[in-house]
Amino acid sequence: xxxxxxAMRETMSELLDNRPGAEDxxxxxxxxxxxxxxxxxxxxxxxxxxxxxxxxxxxxAAGFTVRFQARLAARRRQRRRTAIGLVLLAAVxxxxxxxxxxxxxxxxxxFWQGAGVxxxxxxxxxxxxxxxxxxxxxxxxxxxxxxxxxxxxLTGHPYFLSSASLTLLLTAAWVWIVGTRFRAxxxxxx
Amino acid sequence: xGDQEQTWxxxxxxxxxxxxxxxxxxxxxxxxxxxxxxxxxxxxxEDAAQETFMRAFVxxxxxxxxxxFSSWLLSIASHHCIDQLRRKHHQLLSLDSLSxxxxxxxxxxxxxxxxxxxxxxxxxxxLLQRLPADYRAAVVLRYWYDMSYDEIARLLDTxxxxxxxxxxxxxxxxxxxxxPTSDEPAARRTxxxxxxxxxxxxxxxxxx
Numbered sequence: 246x247x248x249x250x251x252a253m254r255e256t257m258s259e260l261l262d263n264r265p266g267a268e269d270x271x272x273x274x275x276x277x278x279x280x281x282x283x284x285x286x287x288x289x290x291x292x293x294x295x296x297x298x299x300x301x302x303x304x305x306a307a308g309f310t311v312r313f314q315a316r317l318a319a320r321r322r323q324r325r326r327t328a329i330g331l332v333l334l335a336a337v338x339x340x341x342x343x344x345x346x347x348x349x350x351x352x353x354x355x356f357w358q359g360a361g362v363x364x365x366x367x368x369x370x371x372x373x374x375x376x377x378x379x380x381x382x383x384x385x386x387x388x389x390x391x392x393x394x395x396x397x398x399l400t401g402h403p404y405f406l407s408s409a410s411l412t413l414l415l416t417a418a419w420v421w422i423v424g425t426r427f428r429a430x431x432x433x434x435x
Numbered sequence: 436x437g438d439q440e441q442t443w444x445x446x447x448x449x450x451x452x453x454x455x456x457x458x459x460x461x462x463x464x465x466x467x468x469x470x471x472x473x474x475x476x477x478x479x480x481e482d483a484a485q486e487t488f489m490r491a492f493v494x495x496x497x498x499x500x501x502x503x504f505s506s507w508l509l510s511i512a513s514h515h516c517i518d519q520l521r522r523k524h525h526q527l528l529s530l531d532s533l534s535x536x537x538x539x540x541x542x543x544x545x546x547x548x549x550x551x552x553x554x555x556x557x558x559x560x561x562l563l564q565r566l567p568a569d570y571r572a573a574v575v576l577r578y579w580y581d582m583s584y585d586e587i588a589r590l591l592d593t594x595x596x597x598x599x600x601x602x603x604x605x606x607x608x609x610x611x612x613x614x615p616t617s618d619e620p621a622a623r624r625t626x627x628x629x630x631x632x633x634x635x636x637x638x639x640x641x642x643x
Contacts, residue, residue: 258603289610297578305467
């Protein structure tokens with residue numbers, strides 16, 4: 246096969262699309278006269294072209310639009326469920342985190358205030374520290390509620406500020422992590 | 436673009452699902468056919484066509500009114516199918532499953548004509564399955580949608596010369612068969628075999 250054959254073969258493809266100019270067309274026909282390999286190629290190219298040109302458009306099974314509308318409705322329901330789920334998740338997370346953070350902060354306050362009572366260390370007084378923990382937890386729920394009620398007056402208080410910002414941060418992080426995981430798993434299934 | 440279509444598009448943009456349903460009704464055939472030619476089975480095509488319309492509905496706000504709506508849809512469908520083919524590259528389609536189920540509805544007494552069409556259909560599918568995804572897209576858009584190189588290039592986000600060479604190489608591959616050492620054009624063998632009954636099938640298998 247010569248380099249002329251190479252060039253001719255590109256022209257063949259264009260000829261099937263009615264693209265080449267009169268000059269290229271004339272050159273191709275002249276080349277085909279004398280080149281058996283290109284003649285064979287041209288015949289099989291034309292056979293493929295004929296087969297593809299003759300193939301009709303295929304229609305989907307009846308009811309395609311109805312099935313699409315069902316999909317749309319399912320998607321809408323799915324989105325609503327996801328939105329409700331995320332709001333619930335955020336609410337529950339915020340509540341739990343708020344309690345946890347309050348406990349920690351209350352425990353910190355108690356430890357700091359009562360350092361003199363149960364010194365020298367937590368390790369030596371394990372039982373004591375457990376009861377202190379229990380007291381702190383009990384305290385924290387009370388503190389959390391009080392803080393919640395007195396929010397307007399306490400917004401400047403470091404206890405409230407630290408608890409609230411930590412709560413917001415942890416809740417947002419958790420909802421974000423769960424949300425992206427959920428999306429990823431749904432995409433993987435699709 | 437018809438006024439009616441423009442009205443539907445505008446309503447659909449405001450979230451009117453019924454208006455979008457009209458567009459689905461109008462374009463289901465070209466979109467489904469593209470997916471079918473790309474993916475090779477009616478089931479995969481149904482799924483891809485549904486997904487195409489879903490994406491179109493979700494991203495309707497990014498549709499550029501200056502373009503034709505049908506090319507926009509076909510562009511979404513082609514890109515989706517090319518992605519699908521690349522992702523499922525390893526899961527080669529079983530040749531026997533091709534186009535068998537789509538005719539199952541009219542299986543009873545098959546007139547000669549349907550058998551013939553069916554064999555041709557199978558031959559077309561087998562031919563297309565041999566092409567890489569982006570070549571296949573160019574061939575399908577050229578043959579079933581009668582698009583110019585320019586339109587195909589715009590639709591597939593590439594250049595006219597890339598489309599030209601894809602069509603040239605695709606045709607060469609189809610004419611030659613997959614074996615690069617074979618010098619005998621394969622398609623002619625297939626097509627000259629009578630495309631009906633058992634002997635037709637062996638002809639079709641010859642190019643597989």
